[in-house]
């Protein structure tokens with residue numbers, strides 16, 4: 001007799017071929033869920049989900065979330081991560097980015113309502129803009145330029161949050177909103193233009209690292225397995241928390257400190273070069289994660305230097321440089337977090 005595989009409830013991950021989405025798909029499969037990954041491959045890569053395509057619980061659908069989605073069968077949870085996250089990628093077609101955030105969110109909320117599914121929106125610390133309050137807690141309304149080159153992303157995400165909470169207030173969908181702060185790890189694209197990928201790839205290729213501004217601006221960096229664990233905790237918590245939840249690592253580092261940690265890991269790298277700050281680049285970023293700690297019992301575990309140690313070999317494999325440690329170590333880490 002043929003043996004049937006039984007799965008936990010079906011989860012749809014929009015943007016599942018992206019950096020965070022592919023880790024999330026893997027962690028959900030590992031936990032026994034059936035996973036439907038919906039992605040247009042705008043910024044995500046087929047290689048990210050290629051290792052998952054042989055899994056009997058994994059389905060890949062190539063689709064743009066700005067178009068209405070038809071999915072047959074039950075769906076119990078929807079994670080919406082669909083949106084390019086790095087400035088060069090989301091600014092390449094800003095109108096499409098805005099539509100992805102607004103129409104995409106609307107289409108997926110409609111699907112969630114039709115299926116009776118729980119919905120989690122991947123929002124961003126960018127909703128705080130260039131913050132006048134530090135560290136940023138969820139009650140801060142933000143300082144965002146609504147007409148600048150980053151607005152398609154920041155304001156798009158803000159509009160998506162609005163729509164999520166309107167659906168929630170109307171009792172139509174059980175919604176959760178995660179405000180994600182800078183996240184890094186394997187499966188980031190080497191060419192995506194984000195600070196961690198830029199600096200590590202330059203260092204690996206014996207180029208001087210580029211620092212924008214004087215390098216005193218700060219960021220907080222969360223390792224991807226911590227973030228995925230936080231997203232799943234937010235989805236799984238019985239009662240939807242009131243309002244959005246910050247997910248990020250509160251450790252705050254200046255860009256110059258980040259450069260120093262990378263130089264410690266890759267000795268012999270040249271002194272950095274300095275260039276002008278991009279428009280509307282925030283000066284300080286640090287999440288207040290009190291709500292996530294209290295409501296989800298979640299906090300990050302992986303310190304920056306350890307996370308970079310797991311990430312550098314990934315970029316080395318992408319740019320053809322020598323890898324200091326095995327890349328697979330991270331995937332094992334992501335799976336153990338998912339248990």
Ligand SMILES: NC(=O)c1ccc[n+]([C@@H]2O[C@H](COP(=O)([O-])OP(=O)(O)OC[C@H]3O[C@@H](n4cnc5c(N)ncnc54)[C@H](O)[C@@H]3O)[C@@H](O)[C@H]2O)c1
Nearest residue numbers: 015017018019020040041042043044064065082083085183
């Ligand atoms: N990585 C971070 O530091 C960070 C920080 C804050 C928020 N976020 C949010 O988390 C989510 C995932 O970010 P990421 O870093 O994995 O980015 P990513 O660019 O690697 O992944 C986004 C995925 O969405 C897909 N996508 C984009 N537009 C789409 C569309 N219209 N239809 C279908 N698929 C589409 C892309 O192809 C890609 O696979 C994004 O929503 C982003 O805004 C990420």
